[in-house]
Amino acid sequence: QQQVKQSPQSLIVQKGGISIINCAYENTAFDYFPWYQQFPGKGPALLIAIRPDVSEKKEGRFTISFNKSAKQFSLHIMDSQPGDSATYFCAANQAGTALIFGKGTTLSVSS
Amino acid sequence: DVKVTQSSRYLVKRTGEKVFLECVQDMDHENMFWYRQDPGLGLRLIYFSYDVKMKEKGDIPEGYSVSREKKERFSLILESASTNQTSMYLCASSLNFSYEQYFGPGTRLTVT
Numbered sequence: 001q002q003q004v005k006q007s008p009q010s011l012i013v014q015k016g017g018i019s020i021i022n023c024a025y026e027n028t029a030f031d032y033f034p035w036y037q038q039f040p041g042k043g044p045a046l047l048i049a050i051r052p053d054v055s056e057k058k059e060g061r062f063t064i065s066f067n068k069s070a071k072q073f074s075l076h077i078m079d080s081q082p083g084d085s086a087t088y089f090c091a092a093n094q095a096g097t098a099l100i101f102g103k104g105t106t107l108s109v110s111s
Numbered sequence: 112d113v114k115v116t117q118s119s120r121y122l123v124k125r126t127g128e129k130v131f132l133e134c135v136q137d138m139d140h141e142n143m144f145w146y147r148q149d150p151g152l153g154l155r156l157i158y159f160s161y162d163v164k165m166k167e168k169g170d171i172p173e174g175y176s177v178s179r180e181k182k183e184r185f186s187l188i189l190e191s192a193s194t195n196q197t198s199m200y201l202c203a204s205s206l207n208f209s210y211e212q213y214f215g216p217g218t219r220l221t222v223t
Contacts, residue, residue, distance in 0.1 A: 009151070032209040043115070043201050043214030044154070089154060095209055098144065098169065103153035 002027060004092050006102025013109050019077040021105045023090035026071065030092040034099070035064065035075050038087045047088070048075070080109045114138070115215040117202050123221045130189040132218050134202030142208060143185035145169075145177065148199040148217070160185055161208075192222045 005024045013019045023033075034049035050057045050064040050073065057064045063076040077084055087106050091099040118133035136143065144159040146169075156169030158177040166177050174196060178186045185204075189196055199219050203212040 006153075034211070036212075041216070043203070043216050044212075045214065046211040049211075093208060097208055098156055098159050098167075099208070099212065101154040101156075103151065 002100055004090060004100050004102045006090050006105060008105060009103070010106045011108070013077075013080045013107065015080065015082060015109055015111045017080050017109075019075075019080045019084065019107055019109070021075045021088055021090070021107070022072060023074065023092075023102050024070075024072045025092050027092075027094065028071070029094040031094055032099075033064070033066065033073050033090070033092050035062075036089045036091065036101075038089065038104075040086075044087075044089060077107075080107075082109045082111050085109050115202055115204055115213050117200075117215040117218050119218050120216065121219050121221075123223065124189075124192050125223055126193060128189075128192050128222075130192050130220065130222075132187040132189075132200055132202075132220070134185045134187070134204075134215055135183055136185075136204040136213070137183065138204060138206070138213065139182065140204040140206050140213075141182075142205045143179065144203040144205075144212065145175075145185065145187045146201045146203065147171070148201055154201065157187065192220075194222050196220065197222045 035047045036044035037047040038044040061078045066073045090102040093099045145157040146154045160179040176188045202215040205212040
C-alpha cells in the first residue's frame with residue numbers, strides 16, 4: 001500500500017513531441033505528489049509538485065495531471081527538447097511521513 | 112543559493128572497512144535523508160532524521176547506521192562495508208516532509 005508505481009521505465013521521444021510518464025499509488029492518505037528531475041552526475045531536483053485539491057498544474061512546458069479517483073498522476077512534457085533528457089522520479093507522501101519515490105523513468109529526446 | 116554538500120564524490124573502500132559518508136546542509140532544515148540509488152531500483156530510503164539526535168529507519172536500514180549531532184550535519188556509517196553496498200549514495204534535506212527536498216550531488220561508493 002506504500003508503493004508508488006511508475007511507468008514506463010524508459011522512454012524515447014522525438015524532439016518536439018510529448019513525453020508522458022505515469023504513476024499510480026494505493027494509499028488514499030497521500031496528499032503531496034512531486035516530480036523530480038535528475039541529470040547524469042547530479043542529484044535529483046524538484047521539477048513540479050501538486051496537491052490533491054487541484055486536478056492539473058502547469059509550469060511552462062511541464063504539466064502534472066492528477067486523477068484522485070483513479071489514484072494516478074502523470075507528468076506531461078510538451079514540445080520535448082534534447083535538454084529534457086534525464087531521469088524523472090515521481091513521489092508521494094502524507095503529512096509527517098517521508099516521500100516514497102517511484103523507480104524512475106529515463107527519458108531520451110532525440111534530435 | 113541553497114546547498115547540500117557531500118564529503119566525497121567518489122570513494123573506494125575495501126570489504127570490512129568502516130565507512131563514513133558526511134552530508135552538510137546550510138538551509139537550517141529540520142529533516143535530512145540518506146538514499147541509495149541503483150539502476151532499476153530508483154531511490155531507496157536508508158535512514159532519515161527529523162531533528163538533532165533523532166533518527167528513523169527507512170526501507171533498507173540493514174548494514175547502515177546514522178548520526179546527527181548537529182542540525183546541519185547528517186552522517187551515514189557503514190559499520191563493515193560489503194560489496195553489495197557498492198552504490199550511489201544521495202543525501203537530501205527539507206524544511207518539512209511535504210516540501211521540496213534538496214539533494215546533494217551524491218557519493219559513488221565502490222567496495223572491493
